[in-house]
Amino acid sequence: MLKNYRLTKAEKHGLSHFDPKDTGGFASKEEIQDEFQHMERKLGHLQDKLFASKTNGVLVLFQGMDCSGKDGVIKKVLSNLNPLGFRAESFKAPTSEESAHDFLWRTHKAVPAKGYITAFNRSYYEDVLITRVHGTIQDDEAATRMKHIRHFEKMLTNNGILLIKIFLHISPEFQLEKIRERLSNPEKVWKFDPSDLNERQYWSSYIDAYEDVFRQTATKYAPWHIVPANERWFRDYVVLQLILSSLEKLDLSYPEPDIETRKLMEQLHVSEPPPQSS
Amino acid sequence: MLKNYRLTKAEKHGLSHFDPKDTGGFASKEEIQDEFQHMERKLGHLQDKLFASKTNGVLVLFQGMDCSGKDGVIKKVLSNLNPLGFRAESFKAPTSEESAHDFLWRTHKAVPAKGYITAFNRSYYEDVLITRVHGTIQDDEAATRMKHIRHFEKMLTNNGILLIKIFLHISPEFQLEKIRERLSNPEKVWKFDPSDLNERQYWSSYIDAYEDVFRQTATKYAPWHIVPANERWFRDYVVLQLILSSLEKLDLSYPEPDIETRKLMEQLHVSEPPPQSS
Known part of the structure; x- marks a missing residue:
């Protein structure tokens, strides 16, 4: 399923090819709930192995329009991590x-x-998005920066950093709905920033800037993932699956104890074989 | 209950007054499970208000011997936070x-x-503990540093930082049990550090150094809490209660929307009164 959302080369980058309302054939949250919890536990175990082995680092990078749910996905998918x-x-x-x-x-x-x-x-990609949309930098400068980004990401991945780049894809109608929701909820209105409404005017310029980002920086070593995000539960499901499958590919294992520790294990008589059954 | 574990002034600081096996009268984890989950949800709401209001910060500082469970309490009590x-x-x-x-x-x-x-x-308190036990600094330097710590903590609390200082209290027998446990579990042996066994020889020097820390740095604005930690479930329960009750005292509330936002709330017709019942 994940390959439907992955961008690795310079083709099919138009966001119009991706449906923000996509739910991958699932009808509701209930259908994936058990699997979600199962994946959460698996991710917890893998994080422990990652921490123990210190062979790799993992950088999960979220981009998306205002109200695309960057805060929410971090809270829902990643807050169980140690x-x-x-x-x-x-x-x-x-x-x-x-x-x-x-x-x-x-x-x-x-x-x-x-x-x-x-x-x-958000990330260094803001420096080729908001800046470009508002004319702080020109196209040639944006191209130069994106070249630097490719080099930077190559260097990180060469150094054992697994890079998971995620664009949370929503529709403009959905964004307006979310803004209204914030404005009508006394416990959420503090999240509302009047400039969000203003930025909506630039929607299509943002789409153009994002599509160029995908064209210039979707690589084999650091692909982009376009995650449908109108349905929050499906967004969480895809993101969790993405992170999990990436970590599984690392083939992590707990480090072997060193000689000194192995000796102590024997001295303390903790590594005794289990009693033989008669 | 919490006051049993709180140190605010220069009396009764001997750790021998505190039982590491204490479970506050509860017989088992099951007895507090429902309340624990209820408190977790409450803490989540308070964190949201804290984040929205930006009136205070909260620093929860954990100290304790090796194997006292500093890592575990952070994972078990705080990993649900946003x-x-x-x-x-x-x-x-x-x-x-x-x-x-x-x-x-x-x-x-x-x-x-x-x-x-x-x-x-761990924290800046290590600089008057491990250093003192191993003779890197002398008593007069330790006293000077603890004075600096009092001043530093006063400055932080004056600046709206709520400081919750927690000592996780275990017995030496329990520590040995935990070390054996690590050594006998292939998925935990990576946590074992041979120097932990060596440090056990200095147990009573550490107790002396800690007791002096409590005498010199338990203040009204930044008290110490001696949390029984042999029983992990009770440790988690007391720590969660401590953090929760401290946050409750801050009397947090969501900020009021500004004039511009209030206008937008009206324009978008989202603040309409509910329809009258006939």
Whole structure:
């Protein structure tokens, strides 16, 4: 199923090929609930092995329009991970110190060490999206930055970082629905930012900028995944499956104890063979 | 119940007054299970309000002997928090850059901003514990550092940071049991560090150093809590209750929408009164 949402080369990148309302043939959340919980437990075990082995790091990068559910997917899919080996990093408008550096500086500091999983809530891709839509940078600068991104991602993956890039795909109608929902709920209205309404005017420019991002930066070593996100439960299901299947491919295992530890295991008589049945 | 485990002034600081096997009168995990889940949900709601209001930050600091369960309590009690507003910070042996700075430098960088919760897995208290036990610093230097700690904690609390300091209290027999457990489980043996066995020799020196820490740094604004930790389920229960009751005292509420947002709420007709019943 996952290959339906994966982009690895320069073809079929139009977002119009992807349906934000897609639910992969499932009718409702109830149909996938058991499998979801099963996958959550599996992910927990794999995280433990990842942390123990320290052979790889995992960076899950989320992009998407306002209200596409970046916060929600991190909360729903990743909040069961052991926080000692997982963290979420949100990138808002850059500070003056961050702006005074190259565009990869602030995110590079936050990439996971081996053994760790990090989720990026927005990322360095904002520097070829919002900036381009609002004319802060021109097309040639955007192309240069995307080349730097390819090199940067190649370097990360060469260093054992598994990179999972996810675009949460929603329709403009769905976004408006979500904005109304925020405005009508006293416990959610604090999330509303009046500029979100303003950004809606630029919807098609954002689509253009995203499609160029997919054309320029969807690679074999760091593919993009276009995840349907109108139906939140299906979004969570696909994202969990994506992360799980990527981790499974790493073929992780617990490290073998060293000689000193093996000796202690014997001294403490804890590695005695089980009693023989007569 | 919580007051049984709280230290705020210079009396009754001997750890011998506290029973590591204490379960507060409960016979088993099953007795508190429902309340535990109820408290978890409450904590989730309070975290959301904390994040929305940005009036305070929360720093939960864990100290304790090896195998006292610092990792476990963070995983069991705090992994349900929304990772966008929560992170765990583990402090291992300092790097050369960290050692070249004052002892509060590396932890100060990691304190939570307002709106956020951070758990410290070990902390600046190591700099008056392990260092003192192994003679890297002398008593007068330890006293000076603890004075700096009081001042630092006063400054943090003045700035709206709620500081919850927790000592996980186990018995030496229990520690040995846990070490044996690690050594006999192929999926846990990677957690075993041969130096843990060596450190056991210094048990009573550690107790002395901890008792001095409690005498010098248990204050009204930043009390210590001695949490019985032999029974993991009771440890989790007390820690969750502690964090919850501290957050409840903050009297958090969602921020009111500003004028611009209130206008939009009307324009979008989302704040219509419910239809009158005839």
